[in-house]
Amino acid sequence: MKAAVNRIVLYSLTALLLTASALTAQERNWERRSAPVDVPVTVFHSPQSANLPTAETLQSGEWLFEISHRFFPAVSEGADALWGFDGPVYNRLGLAYAPTDRLLIGIVRTNLHDNLDLNAKVRIAEGGQGATPWMMGVSGGVAFNTEAPLGADDNEVQAYGQAIFNVLLGDRFAVGVVPSALYNPTIRLATREVDFALGLNAQLYLSEQASFLAEWVVSPTHPDLDPAEFEHDSGSFGIELETGGHFFKVLLTNQIRMNPAQYLAGSLDAFEAGQWRVGFNVTRLLHF
Amino acid sequence: MLTSSGIHAAAGPSLRAGLAVLLLATAPFGAAAQEYHVDLNADNVVRFISEATIEDFEGVTERIDGFIVLGDGGLVSGATAGSDFYLEVDLGSLDTGIGLRNRHMRDNYLETDRFPYATFSGSFAEVSEGNDGWKRVTGAGDLGIHGVSRSVEVACDVAPAGSGFRARCSFEVLLSDFDIEIPKVMFMKLADEIRLELDFFVTPAHLEGESP
Numbered sequence: 042m043k044a045a046v047n048r049i050v051l052y053s054l055t056a057l058l059l060t061a062s063a064l065t066a067q068e069r070n071w072e073r074r075s076a077p078v079d080v081p082v083t084v085f086h087s088p089q090s091a092n093l094p095t096a097e098t099l100q101s102g103e104w105l106f107e108i109s110h111r112f113f114p115a116v117s118e119g120a121d122a123l124w125g126f127d128g129p130v131y132n133r134l135g136l137a138y139a140p141t142d143r144l145l146i147g148i149v150r151t152n153l154h155d156n157l158d159l160n161a162k163v164r165i166a167e168g169g170q171g172a173t174p175w176m177m178g179v180s181g182g183v184a185f186n187t188e189a190p191l192g193a194d195d196n197e198v199q200a201y202g203q204a205i206f207n208v209l210l211g212d213r214f215a216v217g218v219v220p221s222a223l224y225n226p227t228i229r230l231a232t233r234e235v236d237f238a239l240g241l242n243a244q245l246y247l248s249e250q251a252s253f254l255a256e257w258v259v260s261p262t263h264p265d266l267d268p269a270e271f272e273h274d275s276g277s278f279g280i281e282l283e284t285g286g287h288f289f290k291v292l293l294t295n296q297i298r299m300n301p302a303q304y305l306a307g308s309l310d311a312f313e314a315g316q317w318r319v320g321f322n323v324t325r326l327l328h329f
Numbered sequence: 330m331l332t333s334s335g336i337h338a339a340a341g342p343s344l345r346a347g348l349a350v351l352l353l354a355t356a357p358f359g360a361a362a363q364e365y366h367v368d369l370n371a372d373n374v375v376r377f378i379s380e381a382t383i384e385d386f387e388g389v390t391e392r393i394d395g396f397i398v399l400g401d402g403g404l405v406s407g408a409t410a411g412s413d414f415y416l417e418v419d420l421g422s423l424d425t426g427i428g429l430r431n432r433h434m435r436d437n438y439l440e441t442d443r444f445p446y447a448t449f450s451g452s453f454a455e456v457s458e459g460n461d462g463w464k465r466v467t468g469a470g471d472l473g474i475h476g477v478s479r480s481v482e483v484a485c486d487v488a489p490a491g492s493g494f495r496a497r498c499s500f501e502v503l504l505s506d507f508d509i510e511i512p513k514v515m516f517m518k519l520a521d522e523i524r525l526e527l528d529f530f531v532t533p534a535h536l537e538g539e540s541p
Contacts (some may be wrong), residue, residue: 061498071364071396071415071534072393072394073417074394075369075392075394075419077419077421077422077445078392078419078421078422078448079421080421080432080435080441080442081428081432081433086429099428100424100426100427100428102426103426103428128347178415186433186471187395217442235370249433249436249437283369283429284433285425285427285430285433285434285519286427286429286430287431323358326427326428326429326430327427328425
């Protein structure tokens with residue numbers, strides 16, 4: 042009888058202790074409660090190429106300040122023009138702000154016709170993380186030519202809209218297609234039409250800091266203008282260096298106009314080595 | 330009715346031996362030890378602070394998780410036996426305020442696709458009285474960043490908060506100790522020495538999900 046009681050007590054205590062032990066062990070058996078955060082899709086690192094926009098936007102609350110130059114003399118003018126650096130220059134200053142991760146609003150001004158451009162860009166969709174990252178966006182703006190050239194009205198208005206398709210191939214080669222519409226491309230003419238242009242851009246990322254970039258804008262022709270100031274398509278190529286808060290682009294280009302309402306219309310000079318000009322874009326990202 | 334004295338009286342030599350084995354087997358999980366989990370609903374914050382010559386910035390995240398086990402003595406000065414902890418920070422969530430810099434942190438330096446977490450595991454080395462109800466707790470263990478593990482000692486201030494505790498820790502690490510290369514070009518603005526600040530809350534594991 043005593044042995045039976047012993048066995049019952051032993052079994053009961055065993056069950057109790059094992060249960061308690063299991064419960065305690067379970068408490069110690071901590072498990073991760075969430076997966077690592079998904080990192081944002083990246084195709085182009087910068088919100089802009091030489092001139093064309095990319096679908097990249099900024100993080101909510103970020104500011105972007107830009108200063109860009111395009112030098113008038115061609116590099117081919119040699120030492121007399123300091124290989125293009127003598128100037129004068131077209132200058133562009135810009136400021137953009139991201140109220141959300143997907144929306145970028147900005148203002149840019151260039152001294153060519155004192156063109157003042159109010160713009161917005163929206164990143165619509167993205168995907169392909171881990172495979173073939175892609176991104177889509179739209180941008181648009183209204184431009185006022187506050188120092189109108191001969192033939193144009195004061196503050197003559199232009200407007201444009203652009204669809205942006207970007208994809209990253211093989212982790213290093215980003216490609217963009219930017220079909221664009223431009224209202225009133227030739228402000229020196231009385232007619233105010235809508236033209237269409239096609240922007241193509243690509244960027245080869247050599248490292249996280251350095252890349253080659255190139256872009257081409259197929260613009261409509263305007264044979265009724267004399268001189269044919271928008272006769273040619275625009276081509277640009279160069280390098281981009283990026284740090285944690287800057288993009289530095291150094292370019293050769295036949296297009297010295299920088300605001301969208303201007304470069305989309307075309308270029309005065311052909312894309313030939315003798316016509317290449319030096320340009321740079323410097324952008325600084327800020328967060329207050 | 331079976332009382333403890335009754336058990337003792339009823340227990341023969343084989344029963345006592347069996348009980349001894351059972352108690353030894355379950356000793357690591359002593360009933361007095363208490364496990365706490367990081368309260369994911371609390372205002373936790375982890376800061377990676379870089380103070381370089383040209384520019385200071387900090388990466389901030391709330392994504393810290395892990396557990397702390399207090400030994401038999403609980404959080405009492407001088408009592409550290411049976412304590413251990415494991416903490417991890419999701420490095421991919423670090424936000425410096427600038428998306429581009431976040432990407433550089435993730436891709437260039439921390440390589441979060443390969444090493445998504447910074448981890449710190451070890452045990453308490455010392456508990457002493459601090460100021461204003463806080464206790465000074467020193468933890469010694471292994472800090473893992475970028476796939477490299479280093480032994481470190483970290484001092485934290487710990488105070489009761491609700492049913493659990495709040496812990497605040499601050500310490501420095503050298504990125505070079507963790508095989509993180511900083512490009513040697515003038516416009517890179519990341520310091521080798523990074524200060525880590527942790528401020529987080531833990532609640533008893535059995536109350537997880539409840540408000541403290």
